[in-house]
Structures are given as C-alpha cells and as structure tokens.
Amino acid sequence: MELQQQQQQHIKLSEESLQKQTTTLNLGPTHPATHGVFQNIMEIDGERVLETVPTIGYIHRAFEKIAERRPFYQITTLTDRLNYCSSPINNMGWHMTVEKLLNINIPKRIQYLRVLIMELARIADHLVCNSVIAVDTGALTPFTYVFQAREHIYEIFEEICGSRLTTNIGRVGGFERNFSEASFTKLNKFLIDFPKTMTEFENLLNRNKIFVDRCIGAGPISAERALNYGITGPNLRATGVDYDVRVAQPYSSYEDFDFKIPVGTTGDVYDRFMVRNGEIWESLSIIRQALEKIQKIEKEFPEQKNIFYAQEADHFHLPPKEDVYTKMEALIYHFKIIMGEIDAPKGEVYHAVEGGNGELGFYLISDGGRTPYRLHFRRPCFIYYQAYPEMVEGGLLSDAVVTLSSLNVIAGELDA
C-alpha cells in the first residue's frame, strides 16, 4: 500500500487528471498522418474529439527577417520553401510583386509562359493533396497512379529551370533562359497522357462508396465562418464562395483565358476533394489555351520567340551567363546587380496570386535600398489552419485526420 502511494506520488499527475474520463492524445509533431511537422494536442472521449489545440512553428526559418538583408533576386529561393508543393507559383508571385514595384511591363508571350508554369504547379499541388486524402482513408493505389503524373510535371520543370521541387524558376522581368524544344515536347506528351490518368483517378474515387462515406460530412465549415476566418482558395470555394484571385484581380494576363471556378456547397472533405479535381481540369484547359496563344504569337512575330525577359527589366534581371562573358552591357548589369549598386524605388506594394492553397500575398515595403525594408508573406495555410479546431471538434478522430489532409496544410507555408 505504502509502495503504491509512493509510486503514485512519483508520477506527479495533477489531481483532476486522475479523475478525468477523457484521454489526451498528441497527434504529431512527427505522426505520419499529419504530413508535416505540426502538433495537435487533442482531448478525446472514446473516438470523439472534444478539444484540439494546434501547435505550430516547428520549422520556422525567419524568412521575413532574412529577406530584409537580401537583394530582390535572392528572395526567390525563400519563396520556394513556403508552399513547396507548388513553388513555381510562389516564385512567379514574388517576381510579379517586384515588377509591380518597378513598374515593368512584361511581354505577352512571357506572361503566357508564366501562366503555363503556374497551372502545371497547381495541378501538381492538387494531385498531392487529393491523393493523400485517399491514402488517409485507406486507399494507396490512386496515390501511386497520380504520382507518376506529378513526376512528369517535375520533369518539365527540370527541363525549364534545372530543378524539381524548390524550383527557383524565372527572374524579375522574365525567365533565366528560354524554354527548350524538349520542354514543349514533354509538355505535349503530358497533355496527352495526363487526362487518362486523371480520369482513372476520378473513376477510382469519385463514386467509390467507402471513400464517399468517409468524406461526406467530415470537417465541414459554413461559408460565413470560412470568410470570417479568412480562408481562401479551394477550401473557401468548397463552401460555395466563388472567390478566386485569378478572376477577381487578374495578374499575368489571366483575363485572356476562359475557365470556370468550381465551387462546392457544404465545405466538407468531399467538397474540397471535388473542387480540387475540378480545378485540375480547368488548369489543363488553361494550359492548352496558353500553348495556343504562345504558338499564335510566335507565328505572327517570329522575333518574339527568342525574347525571354522584358528589356526594361535590364537593371534587375540577371543576364544569362554566356552573355556576361561575351557582351559588355550584360557584364555591366551582372556586376551592378551582384554588387548591389542598383536601388529599387521607394514604395509599398501588396500583390496577391492564387497559390495552390489560396491567396498568397506579398506585402513589400521598399525604402529605396537594394533590399526590402519589410517583406510580409500572407500565407494562406497559416490563416486557414486556425479554423481546424472548429472543423473537427465534436467529430471522430479519424475524420480529424482526413480533414487535416483535405485542408492541404503545408508545414513550410504554415511556419515561413
């Protein structure tokens, strides 16, 4: 008896913890079902979630502080590591922010090439999210199918810029080099192959009884609450609000394209899944339209084919290496940019793009130096993840896991 008391004292549990009937569960930070480094301390009663407290910041890397000492062209690599599932969108968003500050007009062909890249990235992002919902409901097969398609997208990126995941694609004013013939060949092959894979993926899941039963009604949120929380992107559209930055505030000539915004009604896991699927088809159609427009421009103005950055961006666009060795002007610009002798104009600019997860905003304050005075990333993940407790409380623990994967929370974007 005495020994038992001693042991109990040794454990040092609080008074109420001995009496309480519920269980405290640590979901994360390295749990395989969380797909990233974040923790949820859950209070569960049997299988019901009573309360959940998210803890974030495990991979905080102080990007906003680092950006205050970096010239503009070096910040692109920081944006890569926000939402690393669709880094080209982040890269382009950053370039467009700087171009807005510098007042640079980009030729149409480059704008369309950017649209093409961004939509490919969106497909890759949504594929990861949707196939992972299937994995969390117990179906591994669709995941393996679509990851091959994602691999093809990454091969296209590799052909264009040399890297796959953290792409660092493009420069302020355009691209670092022109697109090779091989990249268009790969893209055309992707456009033929991918619809088959996608149809197969949809056939496996969209009307699958087990999947549908698991997803409908899990983690719902109303449109009103979603707007109050500041949710954007596919997660907002799943609630029925048709807000899309590409349509509301078109950038990079999105106004030239004809596409639909898929919306849901209840904002549950199934709606989010269906909205993302719908967006993948729309992205495909945008890519096709972009290719057509590019070919039309190249036919009408053959000299445009060799231009891959805006001439007026000379002072900020790092020239291609072979030009640095052979051309006087390129060498001068290269030297001036690298040595930080070119100052940006003063100004404050907010620019938003439709990222994989929602409105990705860049709030840039320049005081006329070579680096930003302050740079703030409006990260969609960070803002909508705080609605997670409201979505899962009162539901089942297994629903909480699917809700987390359907929200597509990316740790890199969450923590910046």
Add this chain to the structure above:
Amino acid sequence: MTNEIIKQKLTEKFGEQLTGWEEQFGLLTFSAAAELNLKVIQFLYDDETLRFRFLTDLTGVHYPDRKGEEICVVYHLHNLIDNIRLRFKVYVPSEKPDVYTLTQRFSGANWMERETYDFFGVNFIGHPNLIRILNVDEMDYFPMRKEYEMEDPTRRDKDNEMFGR
C-alpha cells in the same frame, strides 16, 4: 465603388481623425490613432455600401526613426462583393504598443495578431490567447524589430555599407 467614394464616406464619418491618405499602385491607404482602430474597422464592416468584411492580412512594421510611433500595425481589408481592397495603418510607440484586438470581429485575426505580437511585441488588448506562435516560448525579445541585426554584431569584416542594409 471607387477609392474616392470610400475616402468620402470615411471623411464624412471620421473627419480629421484619419490622416496619411495615399494611393500607391491603386490601393487606398490611410492611418488613424491606435484607439480608433476598432471603430474604423467596424464602420467599414457595417456600412451598407462599403462592406469591407474580409480581413486579408494583418502585420506589423518597425520604424525606429519615427519617434513616438515606432511600431506600425497594418491591416489589409477586402470588399469581396465589389472587389476592392484597402490598407489601414495605426502607429503606436514601442514602449507602450497597445492596440485593441480584432478577434471579436474576425476569427482569423487570432493567429495573425499572435504572430504580430511574437515578432513586434504589439500588445493586443482583449486578445483571448496572446502568446508566441512561431518562436519558442522562452524567447524574451521581439526579433523583427530593427535593432536585431541579421549579421553577428561582433563581426567587423562585414559592414552594412557594402553588405546589405
């Protein structure tokens, strides 16, 4: 809905209390005293023509040279119906950075205010859970303030004139 109408409406209601009108890159910007922030945002929310009911972004900026108003809290609001944005700023001294919280109006302000507290030390009065969010709990300073330099301050081989700011 244009920036002129918004400006006119706000001036009718608040008069001289709103200052610093700007329109950089087409985005209407203005500032007010810190104790007015809730009133202004509530007015923008409630007014039947303005309808700024979406909080896009909330963040802080540190201006060490502006004596008495070193910390700036920036709100980006969005009217989704008419599709127009605006930027609203309040300035507070770094010794007493008190701003009223927006969490009653926008649930999404919760973490954004925690982040602003975490990096700039802005004290949001009435916030339900104002603790650090991205940095470790033990941290005893606010790292995004300008007095904390990126480089090791003991190094003499890298001066600010040549390397960055």
